[in-house]
Amino acid sequence: MRRLNAIVWGAMLAFGAFVILQSLKHNYYGSDFGPGPGFFSFWLGVLLMALSLAQMVMTYRRPAEPLPAGFIPGREGVTRMVCIIGALAAALLMMTTLGYSLTMLGFCIFLLHRLGRQPWWLTLVLAAVASFGTAYLFGLLQVMLPKGVLGLM
Amino acid sequence: MEAFQHLMTGFAAALSPLNLLFATIGCVLGTLIGVLPGLGPAAGTALLIPITFKLEPTSAIIMLAAIYYGAMYGGTITSVLINVPGEAASVVTCLDGYEMAKQGRAGAALGIAAIGSFFGGTVATFGLVLVALPLTRFALKFGSPEYFSLLLVGLSLVMGLAGKSLAKALVMGALGLIFSFVGVDPVEGAPRFTFDIAPLMDGIRFVPVVMGFFGIGEILINAERSLAGVIAEGGKVSSFLPRRDEVRISILSILRGTGLGFFLGLIPGTNSAVASFMSYSIERKFSRHPDAFGTGIIEGVAAPETANNAYANAALIPLFTLGLPGSPTIAILMGALIMNGLTPGPLLFSQHAGFVWAVIASLYIGNLILLILNLPLVGWWAKLLKIPYNILMVFILVFCIIGAYSLNNSMFDVGMMLVCGLLGYLFKKLDFPLAPAVLTLILGPLMEQSLRESLSVSQGSFAIFFTRPISLFFLIVAALIMVTSAWQAWPSTIREESKEAQV
Numbered sequence A: 001m002r003r004l005n006a007i008v009w010g011a012m013l014a015f016g017a018f019v020i021l022q023s024l025k026h027n028y029y030g031s032d033f034g035p036g037p038g039f040f041s042f043w044l045g046v047l048l049m050a051l052s053l054a055q056m057v058m059t060y061r062r063p064a065e066p067l068p069a070g071f072i073p074g075r076e077g078v079t080r081m082v083c084i085i086g087a088l089a090a091a092l093l094m095m096t097t098l099g100y101s102l103t104m105l106g107f108c109i110f111l112l113h114r115l116g117r118q119p120w121w122l123t124l125v126l127a128a129v130a131s132f133g134t135a136y137l138f139g140l141l142q143v144m145l146p147k148g149v150l151g152l153m
Numbered sequence B: 001m002e003a004f005q006h007l008m009t010g011f012a013a014a015l016s017p018l019n020l021l022f023a024t025i026g027c028v029l030g031t032l033i034g035v036l037p038g039l040g041p042a043a044g045t046a047l048l049i050p051i052t053f054k055l056e057p058t059s060a061i062i063m064l065a066a067i068y069y070g071a072m073y074g075g076t077i078t079s080v081l082i083n084v085p086g087e088a089a090s091v092v093t094c095l096d097g098y099e100m101a102k103q104g105r106a107g108a109a110l111g112i113a114a115i116g117s118f119f120g121g122t123v124a125t126f127g128l129v130l131v132a133l134p135l136t137r138f139a140l141k142f143g144s145p146e147y148f149s150l151l152l153v154g155l156s157l158v159m160g161l162a163g164k165s166l167a168k169a170l171v172m173g174a175l176g177l178i179f180s181f182v183g184v185d186p187v188e189g190a191p192r193f194t195f196d197i198a199p200l201m202d203g204i205r206f207v208p209v210v211m212g213f214f215g216i217g218e219i220l221i222n223a224e225r226s227l228a229g230v231i232a233e234g235g236k237v238s239s240f241l242p243r244r245d246e247v248r249i250s251i252l253s254i255l256r257g258t259g260l261g262f263f264l265g266l267i268p269g270t271n272s273a274v275a276s277f278m279s280y281s282i283e284r285k286f287s288r289h290p291d292a293f294g295t296g297i298i299e300g301v302a303a304p305e306t307a308n309n310a311y312a313n314a315a316l317i318p319l320f321t322l323g324l325p326g327s328p329t330i331a332i333l334m335g336a337l338i339m340n341g342l343t344p345g346p347l348l349f350s351q352h353a354g355f356v357w358a359v360i361a362s363l364y365i366g367n368l369i370l371l372i373l374n375l376p377l378v379g380w381w382a383k384l385l386k387i388p389y390n391i392l393m394v395f396i397l398v399f400c401i402i403g404a405y406s407l408n409n410s411m412f413d414v415g416m417m418l419v420c421g422l423l424g425y426l427f428k429k430l431d432f433p434l435a436p437a438v439l440t441l442i443l444g445p446l447m448e449q450s451l452r453e454s455l456s457v458s459q460g461s462f463a464i465f466f467t468r469p470i471s472l473f474f475l476i477v478a479a480l481i482m483v484t485s486a487w488q489a490w491p492s493t494i495r496e497e498s499k500e501a502q503v
Helices: A002-023 A039-061 A075-098 A100-116 A120-140 B002-014 B017-035 B041-052 B057-082 B088-102 B106-139 B144-159 B166-181 B198-202 B206-224 B244-266 B272-286 B299-314 B316-322 B328-339 B346-351 B353-384 B389-406 B411-429 B435-457 B469-502
Strands: none
Touching: A002 A039, A039 B166, A075 A100, A075 B206, A075 B389, A075 B411, A100 A120, A100 B389, A120 B389, B002 B017, B002 B106, B002 B353, B017 B041, B017 B057, B017 B353, B041 B057, B041 B206, B041 B328, B041 B389, B057 B088, B057 B106, B057 B299, B057 B328, B057 B353, B088 B106, B088 B272, B088 B299, B106 B244, B106 B299, B106 B316, B106 B346, B106 B353, B144 B435, B144 B469, B166 B435, B206 B328, B206 B389, B206 B411, B206 B435, B244 B272, B244 B299, B244 B316, B272 B299, B299 B316, B299 B353, B316 B328, B316 B346, B316 B353, B328 B435, B346 B353, B389 B411
């Protein structure tokens, strides 16, 4: 747990330093009176760094603790998470080309089959409802969804 | 008297067939969210924002408010029937509610919860009507310095939402503020933290962040565990009417729960779980048989459920009158108001009186709809629990994608949601509270603007915040909240360290 805490607070410390460096690119004082665009972010960076440093010191002052039970997911859990993140990333990349309905159809078939372990017929029915069904529903609500090169929402 | 005249006008608008329909849909969807495990009121309200995009603002907020308090009640159903709280405020209801269900009295538990929720919610809304105008008139005296100090009170509440670690809450508050500064600087027009990425010039939008944190993050957390069906056989639902002696005992519990929930709702930074837990412990103190709590007694359900719904309605008072969101769900409602071009605060009552009174009137109607909906339909709601989570999850993801995209027809926002989802997952795993980041993401731009306006007026002097009485008062309140929160956090640190020293 100590190493994990050190990594987390180290990352926060680095992010705080990054924020300070970025804010220095802007005026600290405004052209009018009072603070400029860099004022707030500079002090927030300082706050982040101060808190992270304090927590890092605390981490090393405390005795080492084991990681909480179940903190690291099992292999199946990791596979499920990778499937979800991968499917979302693929949908993100393909939606403008394939359009909403087709992308979501593929997205749902993959996730329902891979994680849902439903019979094929149910997977297809549910995927059709979640893709074409929601496209129709949101079309009624006048919400625009990507049409893709086929012009199919 | 004036307030009641406005309220009547509000009723005329809220009772229009369309608004009535949206209130009913909101109650149904809210109850559905509350019933389904893995979706709390905050996540559910955020997920359903896109449904309201094309609605007229009054209808949109009526529906979102109905989703909010519907979800608060929906959580009760699972607590009683299968001992799985739909959201944090219903955890305490499991203690006696599930015991009652095991004794074959699930109907009575759900019945008293519905009646208590209706009473608590209605009285709290009545309180909103009474205090709204006086509080608004007071708040109209605010200039930029007062508004800045008030927002500082809002920011200090981050410490109240701290959870286990004050440092982590402050870090999350700071991260939310940093996110809120991305985009074009409102005064000088200079781009900040945009890294030459064009969509970032418009800033980081609230909906993708909230959907990522609460929707995707929650799904990833759940995906770690087995996604097998959650349903377990609980008590059967029979009669919804409690026994006569139970009604007699419950009346006082409901009254106490209403008072406590209303009072806590007025204090930003508390949450509905605090209201229900405090109410439960107060009932134990008042009870002649405190040892019987946890064995299935009706006061153990009536009081916390009433307090939780009274809280939900009363928490809208600081939002509508002062623009202060007291809880994550209220912060999401505030975001939805801003997206509809309505800035919560004192000017809301003068500039958009029709809107605000229609929403207040809809709270009464919504509470009644919930009562009608929940008493006879509880058995149906319970059946929804049989939907396996792995199917539900796919639909939630689809809604997340639609929600993030349709906000601005931008795939960049979908990508932002995915990134925030991964961050939300990591933060949850590492016990960093998400609520402070959401709160500061909303309050950040408002605060920066009022500070800079104030300093322009005072020609750069910070004394303007201390020489104006109302501003000074808010600064003292903010300081008190910060000191109290730090004080509460301190002893636990000291205890931990002294324990370690002994080891």
